[in-house]
Amino acid sequence: MDSFKTLEQLIHFTGMRHGVLTSNIANADTPNYRAKDINFTQALDDEELELKTTAPGHIKKSGDIQGEIKTETSASWEDGNNVEVDMEVAKMTENAMLFQTGISLLETKIRMFKTALRR
Amino acid sequence: MDTFGVFKVSASALEAQKKRMNVIASNMANANSTRTEEGGPYKRKDVVFSSVLMEQSPVELEGVQVVDIAADDTPGKTVYDPGHPDADKDGFVSLPNVNILEEMTNMMMALRAYEASVSAFNISKTMFMKTLELTRQ
Numbered sequence: 001m002d003s004f005k006t007l008e009q010l011i012h013f014t015g016m017r018h019g020v021l022t023s024n025i026a027n028a029d030t031p032n033y034r035a036k037d038i039n040f041t042q043a044l045d046d047e048e049l050e051l052k053t054t055a056p057g058h059i060k061k062s063g064d065i066q067g068e069i070k071t072e073t074s075a076s077w078e079d080g081n082n083v084e085v086d087m088e089v090a091k092m093t094e095n096a097m098l099f100q101t102g103i104s105l106l107e108t109k110i111r112m113f114k115t116a117l118r119r
Numbered sequence: 120m121d122t123f124g125v126f127k128v129s130a131s132a133l134e135a136q137k138k139r140m141n142v143i144a145s146n147m148a149n150a151n152s153t154r155t156e157e158g159g160p161y162k163r164k165d166v167v168f169s170s171v172l173m174e175q176s177p178v179e180l181e182g183v184q185v186v187d188i189a190a191d192d193t194p195g196k197t198v199y200d201p202g203h204p205d206a207d208k209d210g211f212v213s214l215p216n217v218n219i220l221e222e223m224t225n226m227m228m229a230l231r232a233y234e235a236s237v238s239a240f241n242i243s244k245t246m247f248m249k250t251l252e253l254t255r256q
Binding site: 011015016018019020021022023025026027028029030031033036038069085088089092093096099100103106107110111114 | 124125128129131132135136139167168169170174177178179180181182183228231232235236238239242243245246249250252253256
């Protein structure tokens with residue numbers, strides 16, 4: 001059941017990042033607007049909740065995905081805005097693909113469960 | 120995930136760029152207007168954009184709005200044309216400070232920004248549709 005949670009987080013954070021990137025594109029011509037982005041990091045769970053790994057082949061429980069909003073510090077245009085529309089569109093496409101990957105994996109997961117239940 | 124916030128953000132950008140396009144169109148249309156209601160030649164206008172907070176959680180979504188349409192006060196060209204009805208006593212006519220090339224460039228920029236927001240809107244739509252398709256599983 002753990003992968004459901006991971007996929008849910010993936011979809012949640014890519015959705016959030018999509019919102020941030022949309023704001024950047026909308027404000028591509030707004031003076032003094034600074035571009036924002038979300039950094040994904042994998043936070044380690046509490047040591048106690050971690051599965052014991054006694055052999056190198058053991059799989060560790062995957063940690064939670066965490067998102068951290070950061071403001072881009074790159075050089076700005078004359079009006080104090082540092083949005084680069086091409087970069088934002090590229091990021092957005094990449095992010096949307098990640099989102100769709102999450103959705104597809106979730107679809108597969110649900111189908112697997114349904115197959116298992118039928119037999 | 121915010122439900123429809125991203126759509127509002129994209130829509131605000133589309134609206135703002137459209138307003139900008141309208142202002143550019145008036146500038147270009149009035150490139151030769153030497154007479155206005157407030158007197159003197161036409162002054163080119165510029166839109167002033169400002170970001171506006173549309174949704175607070177889970178992330179701050181910032182849309183854009185046109186807060187002001189400001190007139191550009193730089194003086195335009197004056198040409199010697201004594202026969203012109205708006206010529207002053209020395210025979211000089213003040214022309215609007217509209218530069219067609221500048222307006223064209225601005226128009227291209229507005230168009231590109233508009234297109235980028237349309238793309239963003241479409242991507243948002245695809246993402247939502249994909250999520251909805253999960254319910255059919």
